[in-house]
Amino acid sequence: MRSFNIICALIARRTLAATVAIAAFAFTAPASQAQLATGIPDDLEGVGITEHVGAKLPLDASFRDEDGKMVTLGDYFTEEKPAILTLVYFDCPMLCSLVINGTVDAIKTLKYTPGSEFEIITLSFDPTETPTLAKLKKQSYIKEYGRPEAAAGWHFLTGDETNIKRVTETVGFGYKWNEKMQQYAHSAAIMIITPDGTVSQYLYGIAYEPQTLRLSLLAASQGKLGTPLEKILMYCFHFDSSEGKYTPSALGIMRLGGSVIQINEVRYSSVAKGESLPDTVRTLECYADIIVLRHPEVGSAAVAAEHARKPIINAGDGTGEHPTQALLDIFTIREELGAIDGLTVTMLGDLRYGRTVHSLARLLGRYDVRLNYVSPEILRMPAELVAQLKEQGVQQTECDSLEPVMAATDVLYVTRIQKERFTDLDEYESVKGAYVITPEIMQGFRPRMALMHPLPRVGEIAPEVDSDPRAAYFRQMEYGLYVRMALLAMVLGKA
Numbered sequence: 001m002r003s004f005n006i007i008c009a010l011i012a013r014r015t016l017a018a019t020v021a022i023a024a025f026a027f028t029a030p031a032s033q034a035q036l037a038t039g040i041p042d043d044l045e046g047v048g049i050t051e052h053v054g055a056k057l058p059l060d061a062s063f064r065d066e067d068g069k070m071v072t073l074g075d076y077f078t079e080e081k082p083a084i085l086t087l088v089y090f091d092c093p094m095l096c097s098l099v100i101n102g103t104v105d106a107i108k109t110l111k112y113t114p115g116s117e118f119e120i121i122t123l124s125f126d127p128t129e130t131p132t133l134a135k136l137k138k139q140s141y142i143k144e145y146g147r148p149e150a151a152a153g154w155h156f157l158t159g160d161e162t163n164i165k166r167v168t169e170t171v172g173f174g175y176k177w178n179e180k181m182q183q184y185a186h187s188a189a190i191m192i193i194t195p196d197g198t199v200s201q202y203l204y205g206i207a208y209e210p211q212t213l214r215l216s217l218l219a220a221s222q223g224k225l226g227t228p229l230e231k232i233l234m235y236c237f238h239f240d241s242s243e244g245k246y247t248p249s250a251l252g253i254m255r256l257g258g259s260v261i262q263i264n265e266v267r268y269s270s271v272a273k274g275e276s277l278p279d280t281v282r283t284l285e286c287y288a289d290i291i292v293l294r295h296p297e298v299g300s301a302a303v304a305a306e307h308a309r310k311p312i313i314n315a316g317d318g319t320g321e322h323p324t325q326a327l328l329d330i331f332t333i334r335e336e337l338g339a340i341d342g343l344t345v346t347m348l349g350d351l352r353y354g355r356t357v358h359s360l361a362r363l364l365g366r367y368d369v370r371l372n373y374v375s376p377e378i379l380r381m382p383a384e385l386v387a388q389l390k391e392q393g394v395q396q397t398e399c400d401s402l403e404p405v406m407a408a409t410d411v412l413y414v415t416r417i418q419k420e421r422f423t424d425l426d427e428y429e430s431v432k433g434a435y436v437i438t439p440e441i442m443q444g445f446r447p448r449m450a451l452m453h454p455l456p457r458v459g460e461i462a463p464e465v466d467s468d469p470r471a472a473y474f475r476q477m478e479y480g481l482y483v484r485m486a487l488l489a490m491v492l493g494k495a
Helices: 002-013 095-108 131-145 148-152 161-171 210-221 248-255 277-284 300-307 323-337 355-364 383-391 425-431 463-467 473-491
Strands: 019-024 062-064 070-072 083-088 119-124 154-157 176-178 183-185 189-193 199-204 233-238 259-262 290-295 312-317 344-348 370-374 395-399 411-414 450-452
Touching (some): 083 095, 095 119, 095 131, 095 210, 119 161, 131 148, 312 323, 323 473, 344 355, 383 395, 450 473
Parallel strands (some): 019 290, 083 119, 119 154, 233 259, 290 312
Antiparallel strands (some): 062 070, 083 189
């Protein structure tokens, strides 16, 4: 994952953050469907950053430092030095480490040293974490920083929920525990604090321009309050009835500290009035550096790219392709099994309408793999795609049952039967629930394999399978966040 982390971090290195337009069009959708999912997902309710420049930190808030000693925030604001405040949790599986790594990378280039010209306060917002863990983290990052004397000026704090909330609410830092994922959802930013404990500036993302950081510390040392820096903006026109949530690209921007501008009533937009896709794209690119497009018509991304001056990322064109999903799927296979060549990949479910399997099959055709297609007769993989891969020399097998291919399968890629793609509901009912992966069925697969799904699922994988270590679909979702962040960086020319 390290190479992808580096690429992702590059997004935040721009002096002006990129603006990304996320567009999901459904020109044929009825007005009742042509709406953006209202509000943000429950998992992200209350998550984000609301700038409180000029707010005064609660200097009497008490915590324990990495040695277990009781301290107050005020203890670190006694020598007329500014401070960097980082809000993280030490057991974070990804983003918090990137925030601290980004801080280390930035301060390495400065002549200033923590404890001399400024202080760093790294506060865990997880009330269950301990000074022991804080000390381990401090030792690790001081070693990475390479200046042992900085230990006197870099403080790793833990505390109770009441005192933590006093700080996070003061600086406008919203976070939320996700019980299912067993981790916190939160944004990425550091705060610059004046010597008297006043919030001076917010720096967003997971990488910080050293010059910007130096100037921010200098301004804070003089008691100056900064102006809000531009965040990454994302315009969501999301009214594809097959998706009732934020796109993964939007979530990736949120995790980088970006914000989302919603348009809830797109039936009042120019699209609803008959505006063509080329005109809509030309309008969006006036406000964006990249357009991420989801559209119900096959070939729509190609049409948009033909008329756009800015880059177009295809986030799904009807039943055609979903190339970014294919990229994250390939990455998932490599992460789970270590290689791609030599594997047998079995695709199960709706192979006719499933754009994810169309793109994945094409991408896998560039490797030395064997493909199995398991589906009802009416949902078979498109014949033209099968023929194309056959010409490339890819070994393919089609059947309507898992049994013949189960023992040889390295990757089982399950897709849902998509009700919204059927015009005949009786036809849908005849194939609904044709395949359900249960713990009993999983016993027939190899001990080392990967079970994948592009999500959402609607019953084709039983919840009891989630605890199987071969179940990779939630890890697959997380990999997707970083792959799409990396893709955005590459398109911006920052990778």
